[in-house]
Each structure stands twice: as C-alpha cells, then as structure tokens.
Amino acid sequence: MVFRKEDDDDDSEQYWRALVGILVLLLQALVIAIILLPLALLYLFGLLVSTGLSMWRLIERDYGGGDGGANLTPALNVLYSLALFQGVLFCYQSASYFAGKRLARVVADDYGFDKEDEEGRESVRDYMRKTKIGCEKDPSFVKERNLVTFAVELMKSESSSADYVSGARILDKILAQEELQGQHALIRKLVGSASASQVLERLLQSLRSTSPLDRDVRVLAARIVAQLAGEISLASFPQGLRCISSLLDTTTTTTTTKQQDGDSAPSGHYKELMVLGRDILHKLAAADEHNCSAIGSNQGLVSKAMVPVTADLLHNIGHDAWSDIVAASLQLLFRLVALPGKAGDKLRSNKRAINTVEKILGCDECNEKLHVLAIKILTQLPMEAPSTSTADSKEKITKLLVDIFFTKENKDASTRQLAGEALAMLSVDQSESNAAIIFKASDTVVDDLKTTLLDVRTKSGYRISAAEILKHLYICYTKEDDNLKKLTEAMKDVLPKMLKEILPSPPLKQGEKHTEKGTDATKFVTQDPEIGEGAVATKDSGNVNEQKDDNKKIVDRKLHAALLSLSAAIFEKLIRNDTDLAQLANAIATGDSASSFAGKLKKLVEENSEPTANCLRILKIASRMIISLINLEGNYPKAELESLMESLSKASKEMFELEAFMMFSSSDQSAMNPVSILGSQVKQAQVLLENKKEQNVATTATSTVSL
Structure with a gap:
C-alpha cells in the first residue's frame, strides 16, 4: 500500500508539471504572436508601413476640425511628405541592394564562377561593393577600373593574405577562359609592367609554400604563372627557377604535410602541380x-x-x-x-x-x-654520327615515321602530317645513307609515296611531304640497284602527271567560261581538304567565298611549288634533248609539241607574278626548268623561249623588293648565295639563251657556206 501511494504521488507531480509546461508554452506563443511578431514586422517593414500610411493620409486629408486646424493641416502635410520621402529612399536602397546582388551574380556567371564556387563569387561581390563605395565618394573612381585591375591591386605586396588569395582566384578564373583574350592581354600588360613586378615575385614565392593551409594558393599561383610564363625573364627573378623547381618534386611537401596534418594531400593535387611546373x-x-x-x-x-x-x-x-x-x-x-x-x-x-x-x-x-x-x-636529334647505335636508332625512327605516314587507319591527321614533315626533314640531309634507310624502312615506300603524291583527294600537306621526300631520294640516291631502278621508273611516270596538274590548261571556250561563272542561282562545292568539303557558295555570299578562294589559292601555290620542285629535279635528269621534250609534251597533253611546253611555262610564270613568298619560290623553280630547257640538245623553240624570257624578266622585277626583305630577315646563309637569287637565275638564263642563239646562227652560217 505504501508503494502504491508513492506511485500516485509521482503521477500527480508529472501531471502538474505537464500542465504548467503547456500553460507556459501557450503564454510564449501569445507573446510571440501579439507582441514580438508585430514588432519584428514593424522593424523590418516599418518604413514601408509608414510610407503607406503617409501616402494614404496625404490622399485622404481628413485631419478633422478644430481651432488649430489652419496650422495643423500644413504641418501634417509636411510630416507625411517627409515620411513618404524616407520610404521612397528606403525602397530605392532596397532595390539597389537586390539589383547589386543580381549584377554580381551576372558578372560571376560571365567570368565562369560556378554556383558551387562561393569563394570566387564572394570575390566578385567584394569588387562590386568596393567599386560602389569608391564611386559614392568620387564618381570618376570607376574610370579605367575593372575586375582585372581590381585583382592585380589585391595581389600587390602591401595587400593582406586574404586579399592576395581573392585576387589570385579572380585572375586564375579569367585566364582559364579562352574567349576572354582582351582581359588576358590586359593581365599580361599589368603584371608584366615594371611597377607590378612585385606581383610576379609574390606569385613565384607562393610556389614554394609547403604549408597545407596554402595548398589552394599554391595551385592558383602555379596556374597563373603558367599562363604568364611568356612575360617572365628569369634574369629579373634570380630565385625564379628555385621556386618553380619546388613544383617538380613533392616529396618534401608531402612529408611536411604528413607531419603537420597527419595525412598527405590527394595525389591529384600534386600531379597537377607537377604538370604545371x-x-x-x-x-x-x-x-x-x-x-x-x-x-x-x-x-x-x-x-x-x-x-x-x-x-x-x-x-x-x-x-x-x-x-x-x-x-x-x-x-x-x-x-x-x-x-x-x-x-x-x-x-x-x-x-x-x-x-x-x-x-x-x-x-x-x-x-x-x-x-x-x-x-x-x-x-x-643529330643523325650524322656514324656509330652503330646511332644508325640503329635512325633506322628505327625512320621505320616508325614511315609506318605512321602511310597508315591511314587510327592515325590522327596532325600526327600523319607531322610524320611526313619529319621524313622530309630526314631526307633533306643530302646523304645517300639517309636515302638508303628510308628505302630499307619499307619495301613499298616508293609506291606509297607515288600514290600519295598523285592522289588529288589526299590532303595537300601529305602530297607536299611526299613530293619533298621523293625529290631528295631522287637527288641523293645513286647506287645502281633495284631501289634506284624502281625510283627512276616512278619518276618517269609521275613527271607528266604532275606537270599536267601544275601547268595552266588551254583557255576554255566562251560558253564554258560562262558556265564556270554561273548565274545568281548557280552554286558550286569546294572539295579541297584544306578548305573543307561541302562549302556552298552563291553570288550573294561573295565575300565569304572570296576568302575561301584566297585560301585555296595559297594552298594550291604551296602544293604547286612542291610539285614543280620535284618536276624540275626529274626534268634535269631525264629530259636530255628535244626528242625527250616532245615526248613529255605529248604525254602531258596528246598532240602537244615542244613549243607548247614553253608556252605553258610562260603562262605559269605570268600567273605567279604576285609578290608573295610562294610565287617567288615557283618563279625560282621555273627559272631552273627554263635553264634546263635552254641547255637541251637539238633544236629549240626560239620564239617561244624568247617570249618566255620576257615574261620571266618582267616577273623578277616585281619580286625584287620582296626577295630583298626576305634575305634581310632570313638567318639562312644559303639565301644570300647569288645562285639562289631570282635575278641571278634570270640573268643566267638570258646569257645561256644569247649563247644558244649565237651558236644557232653560227651553225646556220656554216651550213650555208658548205652548201
């Protein structure tokens, strides 16, 4: 019974406690609802409430009667007007505040600060806030001021660490946006100036920081320095290499981090630093x-x-x-x-x-x-050393390049192009051993080069490389074996085909010209791989297609220069007399004679008389072919050659100034050799032609006397 009474007392005590708690809770709710909530609303929106009341009272104006009514009405009007004006200012300030936040979000989005990058967005808000404060004091404060100048100022030596990090974060984000080239140029100008050298020095010093607290700052600094490395002269920063070197080896940094932090940083962090270094x-x-x-x-x-x-x-x-x-x-x-x-x-x-x-x-x-x-x-790498290891390495490299250049499957276009250029560089060494190595790299190398050269659907860059490789092989390789025999046969086959592509075709008939020009509705499609397939043009889009035509002309001239250079090398070796020339002319176009070949060369010279580097190269190669043409045994087309020489002489005068400037700017001593100058080649051809004419006159006179 005693225990039951104690239990009842406990239940009664808990009941009263619960009741008191409920009453206190209700009392608190009433206080909040009746007193605190209205006060909070009044505190937050008091100015809006007073503004609304003032506007209402100014509209109603029922101030009541009384002895003091005459003075009360104006006084209340002034009071309500002041309250209304205060409310308007409050609304304007609120609107300006929210507009500023929205503008900061827009600027942050434009500069690539993601919503997750709260620190970056805070840096932008700080820029907007400080710019606003500065403009309130002086409206001219904003002149020549932008996010870039703000960030650079934050990174100067007198700035705090927090400001420095904020500025680095802004610069890193701007430099990461490829489309912001104008801002990139401004950053390079500001940071690269003598007055801002302290910014670069501080960035370099940040690379050496091993504190785990500065981990993010170190990455930011490394990214910025990587973008601005082109503006840095190590002579101005003696400790620069030492600072950069700290990015390459993270052993010390990792150890320091483990000691201070109990754990190392993520491996991805250090890999990024190693790449950046x-x-x-x-x-x-x-x-x-x-x-x-x-x-x-x-x-x-x-x-x-x-x-x-x-x-x-x-x-x-x-x-x-x-x-x-x-x-x-x-x-x-x-x-x-x-x-x-x-x-x-x-x-x-x-x-x-x-x-x-x-x-x-x-x-x-x-x-x-x-x-x-x-x-x-x-x-x-130098390839001229005669050691066995070098020769083995050379053969291995050449075979790899040949495989890449002639394997179309699973090879990126830029890689194939580079492999072709590399093979051309190896073959240009004018040594028979290099040529032998290229032959050894593949049994079908000549056939592959020939196929690449003659395939008009192949990219121009590949054809240019193939032409240069074949030219150097044909010039350098003299060993009497199957390789030379196969190469010579290939050269005999490609010469007329290349010249047919290079030399101007006979003029079209009037009707054909009209068809080529077309009408307003006529469209044509370009298929040059260098320009892009499927480029449709009409008369209405003339400007676009004029640019494409110019690009195609440049590509064609580079290709034609390479093909003509190979043709000249073959011509000098294979075409010995007027009979060979007549056979070549007939192979180029059935029924053509030797005189037509000179006429086509003349047209080629006239079409490439513009003062450009590619035209100059074509004219130099054409001069070599003309000299070979004059030196042929047997009869020669006198009138056609004289007309050809007139055109060449006129074209060489157009090139005089261009060639002089190219010689001044070239570091290649061979460019200074008189033999390689167009004017000298033209004079040589003129002298040979005069000698040929004199020999022909003497021969004719001798024949007449003998008769």
Whole structure:
C-alpha cells in the first residue's frame, strides 16, 4: 500500500508539471504572436508601413476640425511628405541592394564562377561593393577600373593574405577562359609592367609554400604563372627557377604535410602541380633564349623534370595516371634538346630518355599528343654520327615515321602530317645513307609515296611531304640497284602527271567560261581538304567565298611549288634533248609539241607574278626548268623561249623588293648565295639563251657556206 501511494504521488507531480509546461508554452506563443511578431514586422517593414500610411493620409486629408486646424493641416502635410520621402529612399536602397546582388551574380556567371564556387563569387561581390563605395565618394573612381585591375591591386605586396588569395582566384578564373583574350592581354600588360613586378615575385614565392593551409594558393599561383610564363625573364627573378623547381618534386611537401596534418594531400593535387611546373618551364624556354639557356644549364632541375621520361612511367606504371605529366616533360625536352653546348649534348645522349621517346612513337596506347611530341623530339636529334647505335636508332625512327605516314587507319591527321614533315626533314640531309634507310624502312615506300603524291583527294600537306621526300631520294640516291631502278621508273611516270596538274590548261571556250561563272542561282562545292568539303557558295555570299578562294589559292601555290620542285629535279635528269621534250609534251597533253611546253611555262610564270613568298619560290623553280630547257640538245623553240624570257624578266622585277626583305630577315646563309637569287637565275638564263642563239646562227652560217 505504501508503494502504491508513492506511485500516485509521482503521477500527480508529472501531471502538474505537464500542465504548467503547456500553460507556459501557450503564454510564449501569445507573446510571440501579439507582441514580438508585430514588432519584428514593424522593424523590418516599418518604413514601408509608414510610407503607406503617409501616402494614404496625404490622399485622404481628413485631419478633422478644430481651432488649430489652419496650422495643423500644413504641418501634417509636411510630416507625411517627409515620411513618404524616407520610404521612397528606403525602397530605392532596397532595390539597389537586390539589383547589386543580381549584377554580381551576372558578372560571376560571365567570368565562369560556378554556383558551387562561393569563394570566387564572394570575390566578385567584394569588387562590386568596393567599386560602389569608391564611386559614392568620387564618381570618376570607376574610370579605367575593372575586375582585372581590381585583382592585380589585391595581389600587390602591401595587400593582406586574404586579399592576395581573392585576387589570385579572380585572375586564375579569367585566364582559364579562352574567349576572354582582351582581359588576358590586359593581365599580361599589368603584371608584366615594371611597377607590378612585385606581383610576379609574390606569385613565384607562393610556389614554394609547403604549408597545407596554402595548398589552394599554391595551385592558383602555379596556374597563373603558367599562363604568364611568356612575360617572365628569369634574369629579373634570380630565385625564379628555385621556386618553380619546388613544383617538380613533392616529396618534401608531402612529408611536411604528413607531419603537420597527419595525412598527405590527394595525389591529384600534386600531379597537377607537377604538370604545371613542367608547363611553366616549357613556356619559359619557348619565350626567351636566355630563359632556355638558364634552364638547360641547371642540370639538377632538368634531371628532375625528365624523371617521368627517363623512368618510362607510362609503360612501367600506367598510361592513364602519367600521360599528362609525361607530355609536359616531353614538351620541355623538345625545347631543350636542340640547345648548343654541354646542356644539349647531355640530353641528346640520354639513352633512357630517347628510348622512351622511341617506345612512345611505337605504342598504340599512347595518345596522339604524345606521338606528335615524340616525332618533334626525334627530328631534333643529330643523325650524322656514324656509330652503330646511332644508325640503329635512325633506322628505327625512320621505320616508325614511315609506318605512321602511310597508315591511314587510327592515325590522327596532325600526327600523319607531322610524320611526313619529319621524313622530309630526314631526307633533306643530302646523304645517300639517309636515302638508303628510308628505302630499307619499307619495301613499298616508293609506291606509297607515288600514290600519295598523285592522289588529288589526299590532303595537300601529305602530297607536299611526299613530293619533298621523293625529290631528295631522287637527288641523293645513286647506287645502281633495284631501289634506284624502281625510283627512276616512278619518276618517269609521275613527271607528266604532275606537270599536267601544275601547268595552266588551254583557255576554255566562251560558253564554258560562262558556265564556270554561273548565274545568281548557280552554286558550286569546294572539295579541297584544306578548305573543307561541302562549302556552298552563291553570288550573294561573295565575300565569304572570296576568302575561301584566297585560301585555296595559297594552298594550291604551296602544293604547286612542291610539285614543280620535284618536276624540275626529274626534268634535269631525264629530259636530255628535244626528242625527250616532245615526248613529255605529248604525254602531258596528246598532240602537244615542244613549243607548247614553253608556252605553258610562260603562262605559269605570268600567273605567279604576285609578290608573295610562294610565287617567288615557283618563279625560282621555273627559272631552273627554263635553264634546263635552254641547255637541251637539238633544236629549240626560239620564239617561244624568247617570249618566255620576257615574261620571266618582267616577273623578277616585281619580286625584287620582296626577295630583298626576305634575305634581310632570313638567318639562312644559303639565301644570300647569288645562285639562289631570282635575278641571278634570270640573268643566267638570258646569257645561256644569247649563247644558244649565237651558236644557232653560227651553225646556220656554216651550213650555208658548205652548201
């Protein structure tokens, strides 16, 4: 019974406690609803309420009667007007505030700050806020001020760390937007100026930070420096290489982070820094010769940068994880491998690095970017050394290039193009050994080159490379074997076909010309791979098609110059007399004679008399062919040759100024050789023609006397 009474007492106590709690809760709700909520609404919208009441009272004006009514009415009008004016100002300020926030969002979106990037958006809001405050004090404050100038000011040495990070975040985001080229130019101008050198110095110093708190700042600084590396002279920043070097090796940074943080940063973070560090070095080396020499002479830095290549991380660990870092190392290697002196020699003799580059070129898993870089590097290596290892390496490289150039499947167009250019560079070495290596690389190399050369559907770049390779093979290779026999037969076959494509066709009839021009409704389709297929043109789109026609003309002239150069080399060897010339003219166009060949050359000269580099090259090659034509044994087309020489002489005068400027700006000493100057070639041809005429007169006189 005692226990039951105690239980009843506990239940009663809990009941009263619950009742009191409910009453207190109801009382709090009443206080909130009756007192606090109205006060809060009045606090938030009091000005709006007073504005509404004032407007209502000014409209109604029922102020009542009384002895003081005469004075009360004006006083209340003034009071309500002031309250209304205060409310209008409040509404304007509120609208301005929300409009400012919206404008900040628009600016942030335009500059690529995502909604998740709250820190970046806050930097933009800070810019808008400070600009507004400055304009309130001085309306001219906004003159020549924008987000770029604001960010650069934040990054100066006297700025706080928070401001520096904010400015770096803005610059990084702007530099990442390819379409903002105007802002990019302004950033380079401001940061590259002498007054802002402290900004670059502070950015470089940020690269060395090993604190986990500065991890994001370090990445931002590395991205900005990578974009501005072209404006940096290492001579102005003696500690610059030391700062950049810290990005290449993260061992110390990782250890420091583990000690302070208990854990290391994500590997992706350090991989990005390693790529950026190598990218910075590559751009520094590309921008300035002094920078390139300074980097190359720092053997410790170069060795560290080349570790991903020398260790062959691509094939020993994995392509996905290391492709970007290896590509960045290869870009730097391409810049440094051509350095003169010990620095370049050491890189060129680095067998581990070169073996990796060769392995990349033959690896199907490596991407096209790596293939392109590998080709660029291998073509920079000296091939003249007679050692067995060099010869083996040369054969291996050449075979890889041949495979890439003639294998259309699964090969990127730029890679094939580069492989063709690299083969042309190897063949230009005017040595029979190089020609033999190209023949050895493939049994069908001559047939493949011939097919590429004559296929008009092939890209012009491929045909140009094929023409240059064949020309150098034909000039250099003299060994009497099957290769020479096959090459000679191919040259006999391609000569008339190339000349048929190069030399102007006979003029069209009037009706055909009209059809070519067409009417307003006529359309035509261009199929040149360099211009793009399916480009439809009408008279109404004349400006667009004029530009396309100009591009096609440039492409054609580059191609024609290469084809004509090969034709001249074949012509000098195979066409010995007037009989050979007559056979060639007939092969070009059935029924044509030797005199027609000279007439077509004349038209070619006249059509390429514009003062451009491609026209100048075509005229020089045409001069060689004319000299060969004059030197032929037997009868020659006198009248046609004299007319041809007049056209060539006139065209050479048009080229005089252009050729002079090209000689002044060229570092190639062979360009200064009088033999290679167009004017000298024309004079040589004129002298030969005069001698030919004198010989012909003497021969005629002798024949007359004998009769």
